[in-house]
Amino acid sequence: MRSDPSGPWPVPAGGGEPILPHGGEPSDATDPALETVRPGQPTPGRTGRVGPGADEGLADPDGAGRRQRHEVWMRRALEVAVTGPDSTGDGDADDIPVGAVLYGPDGTELAIGRNERELTGDPTGHAEVLALRRAAQRLGRWRLDGCTLVVTLEPCTMCAGALVLARVGTVVFGAWEPKTGAAGSLWDVLRDRRLNHRPEVYGGVLETESAALLRAFFR
Numbered sequence: 298m299r300s301d302p303s304g305p306w307p308v309p310a311g312g313g314e315p316i317l318p319h320g321g322e323p324s325d326a327t328d329p330a331l332e333t334v335r336p337g338q339p340t341p342g343r344t345g346r347v348g349p350g351a352d353e354g355l356a357d358p359d360g361a362g363r364r365q366r367h368e369v370w371m372r373r374a375l376e377v378a379v380t381g382p383d384s385t386g387d388g389d390a391d392d393i394p395v396g397a398v399l400y401g402p403d404g405t406e407l408a409i410g411r412n413e414r415e416l417t418g419d420p421t422g423h424a425e426v427l428a429l430r431r432a433a434q435r436l437g438r439w440r441l442d443g444c445t446l447v448v449t450l451e452p453c454t455m456c457a458g459a460l461v462l463a464r465v466g467t468v469v470f471g472a473w474e475p476k477t478g479a480a481g482s483l484w485d486v487l488r489d490r491r492l493n494h495r496p497e498v499y500g501g502v503l504e505t506e507s508a509a510l511l512r513a514f515f516r
């Protein structure tokens with residue numbers, strides 16, 4: 298499935314599988330901006346922990362714990378998606394139910410966000426942006442190093458860009474979004490090697506539940 302390192306990145310069918318965490322590589326030989334491009338060289342970002350099970354408990358003893366943690370966090374994001382940020386349970390019926398939760402480096406819940414584009418008439422009112430804003434306000438700084446953003450749907454280009462700008466350490470998302478996704482589906486903003494910050498990315502966490510929520514909305 299991932300034999301071609303130049304992409305496009307295939308969408309995992311099974312779900313729950315990490316998509317090539319790659320934070321930390323300063324540069325690599327396949328970067329077109331470099332003169333030392335050597336076709337056929339392995340992409341550094343695709344080595345090490347790449348592959349089914351490599352990151353989720355089979356090869357990595359810490360992976361099982363991480364997967365469990367991601368699922369717990371995703372359940373919280375799913376809760377946010379349907380109840381709204383004020384937890385009144387009457388989130389705007391016109392807004393696509395997408396929920397996001399921002400966790401601090403120690404796992405503390407810092408902020409939540411639900412898609413409020415229709416409710417507020419704000420084209421940037423996506424769940425991820427709102428969670429980032431609220432977390433930054435709470436911490437009193439724009440840098441969210443070491444934080445983890447958990448969202449029920451693959452981020453769009455705007456949100457992926459915002460996540461990079463906020464220096465979020467890890468992004469965990471539920472359902473894939475083949476039409477607009479910018480975390481591996483249509484684009485891969487989060488892991489673009491031309492950017493100097495690249496979060497670790499885990500896609501397809503509780504994908505079935507996340508996708509079912511959206512399907513129910515559009516039915």
Ligand SMILES: [Zn+2]
Pocket residue numbers: 423424425452453454455456457
């Ligand atoms: Zn978005």
